[in-house]
Amino acid sequence: DTVMTQSPDSLAVSLGERATMNCKSSQSVLLSSSNKNYLAWYQQKPGQPPKLLIYWASTRESGVPDRFSGSGSGTDFTLTISSLQAEDVAVYYCQQYYRTPLTFGGGTKVEIK
Amino acid sequence: QMQLQESGPGLVKPSETLSLTCSVSGGSISRYYWGCIRQPPGKGLEWIGYIYHDGSSNYNPSLKSRVTILLDTSKNQFSLKVRSVTAADTAVYYCAGASDFDSRPIFDIWGQGTMISVSS
Numbered sequence: 293d294t295v296m297t298q299s300p301d302s303l304a305v306s307l308g309e310r311a312t313m314n315c316k317s318s319q320s321v322l323l324s325s326s327n328k329n330y331l332a333w334y335q336q337k338p339g340q341p342p343k344l345l346i347y348w349a350s351t352r353e354s355g356v357p358d359r360f361s362g363s364g365s366g367t368d369f370t371l372t373i374s375s376l377q378a379e380d381v382a383v384y385y386c387q388q389y390y391r392t393p394l395t396f397g398g399g400t401k402v403e404i405k
Numbered sequence: 406q407m408q409l410q411e412s413g414p415g416l417v418k419p420s421e422t423l424s425l426t427c428s429v430s431g432g433s434i435s436r437y438y439w440g441c442i443r444q445p446p447g448k449g450l451e452w453i454g455y456i457y458h459d460g461s462s463n464y465n466p467s468l469k470s471r472v473t474i475l476l477d478t479s480k481n482q483f484s485l486k487v488r489s490v491t492a493a494d495t496a497v498y499y500c501a502g503a504s505d506f507d508s509r510p511i512f513d514i515w516g517q518g519t520m521i522s523v524s525s
Contacts, residue, residue: 293466323507332511334450341499341515342442342450347506353513385450389509393465394452 294319294388298397304405311373313400315386320366323390330390333362333371336399337382345384346371378404407432409500409516417494417523423487427500427516434458434476438503438510439483441474443496444518451496455503455510456483490523497521 295318305311321330329349334342344353346362349369359374373380381404386397413425425441440455454464456474464472471488487494497518503510 326507328507330509341501341518342512343515344511344513347511387450389506389511392463393467394510396450396452398449 296397
């Protein structure tokens with residue numbers, strides 16, 4: 293299985309400040325023939341299902357604010373919230389869809405400092 | 406806008422079969438991948454499996470021997486069965502729809518989830 297490791301487990305950021313979290317996969321999720329990384333990010337607020345934010349490691353889903361950005365390639369990825377808003381308090385999960393079993397990271401919990 | 410709604414028993418006895426039905430509205434089930442993901446209380450997400458609109462399926466090897474996902478296009482529904490459940494199967498179960506991205510599923514439609522507990 294491709295193990296997805298997220299760090300940190302939690303972070304507290306002041307409103308308007310940048311939040312950065314990482315995701316590392318145990319195997320590359322880059323398909324070299326297409327140069328696409330099969331990596332998605334989800335946001336899960338308390339009591340709600342996950343919501344797709346980003347796919348192909350850096351493509352925002354329709355309707356997702358542009359303060360959310362994804363980067364990275366191969367095995368190392370980052371999700372950045374450029375200016376944290378109160379509504380961004382949530383747990384963020386990365387997920388690889390390169391190979392089955394599809395696997396998720398353990399999540400990073402983002403709180404307001 | 407396509408929506409998913411789970412319906413399940415809430416409580417299942419150990420060694421019995423957990424059954425979850427996922428109803429699709431606002432669009433045809435004859436597209437996409439349709440899958441199930443679960444989340445134990447206070448924990449992360451675990452992919453259970455998915456079925457493609459052509460009926461082919463793929464399951465997590467950790468659960469494969471106990472899991473079946475079936476498609477019912479006449480009812481615009483799909484269903485999950487998990488056999489021989491134990492307390493470790495207690496979780497919120499989500500139904501999800503995945504768009505086809507280069508023959509890979511990306512889950513972009515989620516139901517609200519339903520809590521299923523395994524206890525005698």
